[in-house]
Amino acid sequence: MKVKGIGIIEQHIEKVVLIVFIAVFLGVFAAQFLREPNQVQIDKDKVAPSKIANKIELEAKGVMARLDDPTTVAVDLPPEPSAQTFLAPLREASPTKAPLAYLGNLGQGAAVTPIDAQPIDNTNTTLADNPYHVPSVPSVSDTVAVLYGGTIDPLVLAAHPELSSYVPAQQPYDAFWVTVQGSFDVASFRKDLMAFPDNEAQLPRNFTDTVEVLAVDIVRERLDSSGGWVEQQVIGELPGNVSLRDRLDDPNLKPQELLTDLLATARDQRQALRRPAFYPVISGDAWTWPSQILASGFSEEVTRQRDLLVRQRRGVAADIARIEKLLNPAKNATPGSTTPSGSDRGPRGDVGPTVPSAPTKAPFGKKGTAAPGAQVIPTGGGGGARKPSRDRSRTSEDNKQSKERLEARLNTAREELARLDQELADLGFDPAGLPLQGAQGQFEEDNLALNDETASTITLWGHDITAQPGETYRYALRVQVTNPLFGKADQVPAAQAAQTTAPVLTSEPTNWSPPINVPRQSMYFVTSGSDGGGLASIGDRTTATIEVFRFYYGYWRMAELSLAPGEPVEARLELPDTLRTFTLETDTAKEMTVVTGQEPSPRALDFQSDTQLLDVAVAEAGGGERWVNVFLATDGEVVVRDPATDEDSDDRLQYAESARHGAVGTLGEPKYQPGGASVGSSSRSGQRDRQPPNRDERRRDERPTGPTPTGGE
Structure with missing residues (x-):
């Protein structure tokens, strides 16, 4: 078949492309063996891939030969670093002859072994002879004191007989005590603890981590007859409360004991050491911390309303007692008993009913007639006894109606009593006129460490049950914290060794409370x-x-x-x-x-x-x-x-108020368990919103x- 209009090239183009591709492929393939295009350069020579291993082997043998040749010039290596290069920075922080590896808090029983090394030369260090900066402990400020009184749980005396010197020999165990409160400026102390003054070395972290409040002391002075303050003394913790005092005062206290056992106790018992509880009491008003008492005064209008409601409530309660006595005469009368003078009077002082052994005179009603239901005794002469003025059925009906009227009056009085109680509660008082606990609030404060950056101030308080009746005192607080240098004589300059013997640093008692008058019984x-x-x-x-x-x-x-x-x-x-x-x-x-x-x-x-x-x-x-x-x-x-x-x-007004509360107060049950005191109720005998009166009054x-x-x- 004859192709028309298509040239020779167009007819055979695909064959030409195939021939060219085959020729290029054969050329590239042949070049891999004839020209070695994959050669790599080792040192100054290019080496075919098949000869790379041989070349490296030859180079290695050459290096080995040069190393073995004693005439070969030594290789120029950098100098070996000296131990002093690493020890110099450590010496500035801890100039010690036998440095320890600080591994943090390893817990009780862990041992840290001194590094066995050559003696270190401290002569070239700039801080080796500088003393460490020891912080000063700021005085406790804002000191206030309040006098309390109450009946201590008798189980407390059974557990702590050493308290018998401060309470009556027999129940009830009434006592007066003083609670002292103050504020400790943690932020100021922490700033001084971390300070780096001129010519003094900063305390290392492992020193400052041991600083903790170990004790809070009450310092007391007595007012003498000349008007001066005398007999300054430190009041210890209450028996049964957490205390580290005996062990801190032990001259044989070992640093390891402080850093393990005592420090662990101080951290676990921060609440008990900083703000210890008082013993539970079974009779008295509710206890609250001193600053709350001094700041919780109610307005004059609220106080006036409270006093009015308390008086009204007392009258209603007396009415209820009289009505209940009339409704249940047999329950309230004790035939043959002898009542002390005045003790048979009701809440308002009215004389209660008596039961004569034999009527001797007829009681009369109005206009000389005999009272309903009264027994009439003949006065002698003939004629016998006169007939009752009313028959028995009439008397029984009268008694029933009288009882119903009394019961209605009793229900009305009880409703009135409930209304008065509610009005007192709305004002923030209980039925006795005392502030409700909810109205006063609860004390809340985190027990933070002294080196906690969020801690600004901490509240401290303590209790003095040794105050003598009839005396006047003033109070201050002082705080004891861990001495960061205690037991570290081998880690401080020789001139500072004397500062390593005391386990604590103590603040000065400079901020005194107003005078506190302790009343007689x-x-x-x-x-x-x-x-x-x-x-x-x-x-x-x-x-x-x-x-x-x-x-x-x-x-x-x-x-x-x-x-x-x-x-x-x-x-x-x-x-x-x-x-x-x-x-x-x-x-x-x-x-x-x-x-x-x-x-x-x-x-x-x-x-x-x-x-x-x-x-x-x-x-x-x-x-x-x-x-x-x-x-x-x-x-x-x-x-x-x-x-x-x-x-x-002020004393008379407060004692009179306490007497009103005592007339309606309730008696608690003894519940004390040895192992820790707890805050209970107590009677507050000190001022609320006024300072105690001067002793001269x-x-x-x-x-x-x-x-x-x-x-x-």
Whole structure:
């Protein structure tokens, strides 16, 4: 077949391409063997791939020959580094003859072995002879103190009999104590701890890591008769509370013991060492920390409303007690019993019902008629007994209606009592008029380490139960922290060796609290006086009104007297029927003391003193003013009292408030367990929003000694 219009090249183009490709392939293939294009350069020579191994082998043999040839010139290597190059920086931080490898906190029992090395030459170091900078511990600031009082749990005395010197010999174990609070400036101390002053070396980290609060001391001074502060002494921790004091005071304390055992205890027990708890108490007001008491004063309007509600509540409670007594006469009467004078009175002082052994006179109602239901005794003569004015069915109906009316009154009174309690709670008070715990809040503060950068200040407090009644004190706090140089005499310059012997650094007690007056167990106040106006011949007479107080079972108990000249300051104080004395026995199985029973406490308390009224002098001062002075004899001395001063004194107002609380207060159950004290309730006898009065306002020798409680129902 003849091809038309197609040239020769177009007809055979694919054959030409194939021939060219084959020719190029054959050329490249042949070049691999004829020209060796894959040669590599070793040193100055190009070597085919097949000869690379041989070339390297030859070069290696040449190097080996040169190394073995003693005439070969030594290779120029850099100089070997000296040990001093590495030790010089360490020497600046820790100039020691036998440096230790610091491996952090290895825990108790771990040993760090000294490095066996040649003696190190310190002569060329710049800081080897400079002393370490030892920080100064700042004084505790913002010191406040508050006086408390309460009845300590009897189980506490069983566990810690050494407290018997500060409480009565028998239950109730009433006591006064002082809680002292202050602030420690951690930020300032930490800054000084890390400081690097001129000509002093900075403390290494392994030194500063051991710094911890080990003890908080209460420092106390007493006010003497000349007005000076004397007898500075340190008050230790309460028995049973966490304390490192004995071991810190041990002259044989070893550094390893401090860095392991004591330091671990201090870190685990920061709360107990910085802010120890007081013992639980079973009677008294709620305890709270001192700064909260001084800052929690309520406004005058709130206080006025509280006092009004408390008075109303007291009246309603008295009504309820009287109605319950009328509804259950058999429950409240005890035939044949003898009641102490005044102890059969109700909450308002009204005399309760009595049960005569034999009626001797007929009780009469209005217009001389016999009272309903009354027994009529014949007066003699004939005719026998008269008939009752009403028949028995009528009397029974009257009694039923009377009971229903009393029950209705009782329900109404209970509703009123609940309403008053709610209004007090809305104001932030409990039924006794005390601030609710929720209104005061809870103390919250993180127990941070001293080298924690987030710690600014820490709150410290402690308790003094050794304060003596009738004395006036002032308080300060001091803090003891770990001495970072303790036991490191071989790691400091010789001139600083003396600073390595004390285990602690101690602050100075420079910030003192206001004075604290510790009251006696018995007190009296003259509230009024009259000289009879010069009209004694027609019946007026000289009198003085005196209020007496005795601290008993966690509260002040109160009575009021009206005395004539020559009469002693003596009284009978009534007590609530809820007070008990607990029976304690040793449980040999549990190896602890337990409560096995309880008995009623006395219903009355005698207030006795060696004081008697001498006279009352009244003088006109002009402008309607009158000056009144009451003269009393105490222990052979004449004492002059101003009723206006006594009546308005802070102490009297607080004792009277405590007496009101004690009338309705409840008694707690003993629950103390040895191994740690806990914050309990307590009665606050110190000021809330005012400083304690000066000691000059009342002489100590004017206060009577504490009376002895007597028996009764």
